[in-house]
Amino acid sequence: MKPLRALAAFALLAICNGQASAQSAASAYTTLDLKKCRHTSGKGVEDYGAWSCPGYRGVGVYVAAGDQRSYVSYGPNASKQPAARQTLAAFNGEGKTIEWRGERGTDGALKPYATIMRWSTTVSGSADEPVRGQVLVVTRLGPGGVCHAGYVDARANPDANALAQKIADETALKFKCGADKPIVLGNKGPGFSGSYAD
Numbered sequence: 001m002k003p004l005r006a007l008a009a010f011a012l013l014a015i016c017n018g019q020a021s022a023q024s025a026a027s028a029y030t031t032l033d034l035k036k037c038r039h040t041s042g043k044g045v046e047d048y049g050a051w052s053c054p055g056y057r058g059v060g061v062y063v064a065a066g067d068q069r070s071y072v073s074y075g076p077n078a079s080k081q082p083a084a085r086q087t088l089a090a091f092n093g094e095g096k097t098i099e100w101r102g103e104r105g106t107d108g109a110l111k112p113y114a115t116i117m118r119w120s121t122t123v124s125g126s127a128d129e130p131v132r133g134q135v136l137v138v139t140r141l142g143p144g145g146v147c148h149a150g151y152v153d154a155r156a157n158p159d160a161n162a163l164a165q166k167i168a169d170e171t172a173l174k175f176k177c178g179a180d181k182p183i184v185l186g187n188k189g190p191g192f193s194g195s196y197a198d
């Protein structure tokens with residue numbers, strides 16, 4: 001009986017640890033308003049420039065735009081991170097809300113390891129009619145690099161937010177910028193766009 005009790009106790013401990021890990025993931029939200037950010041003018045007609053914006057608890061947000069596409073990166077060296085050169089293949093625009101996904105420390109403060117942002121997309125459909133969509137872009141945060149870790153079609157999946165959080169919680173921390181390919185979870189509708197490599 002003792003081995004069985006020990007095995008049951010071990011299984012219970014494993015379940016509790018798994019629940020604690022799942023429960024430790026949390027979110028905080030900030031707004032992104034480019035009108036309230038410091039703007040640096042672009043150098044060409046299709047170069048709209050770059051914006052330095054406040055983020056969450058001192059983690060800055062860098063936004064650049066050109067040729068009807070946006071680029072969003074984070075952190076003290078945001079403009080030099082891979083995310084500053086990553087966009088979606090379709091014409092797109094950055095979102096207005098940033099979800100910071102992370103774990104809460106003993107002081108209760110969130111320590112983010114990823115962000116989730118809802119980007120707008122415009123994809124050429126049949127007969128060249130534009131199809132508008134929304135894509136949740138999950139970006140891993142440093143150290144180790146800031147880059148896109150995954151995408152979710154926000155209109156084709158009723159549980160899109162949960163899918164994006166799943167990418168943030170299970171993929172972002174171990175994701176290797178420059179080596180791993182961003183993943184796509186869920187269904188993909190006509191308005192979906194991933195990276196140029198997808």
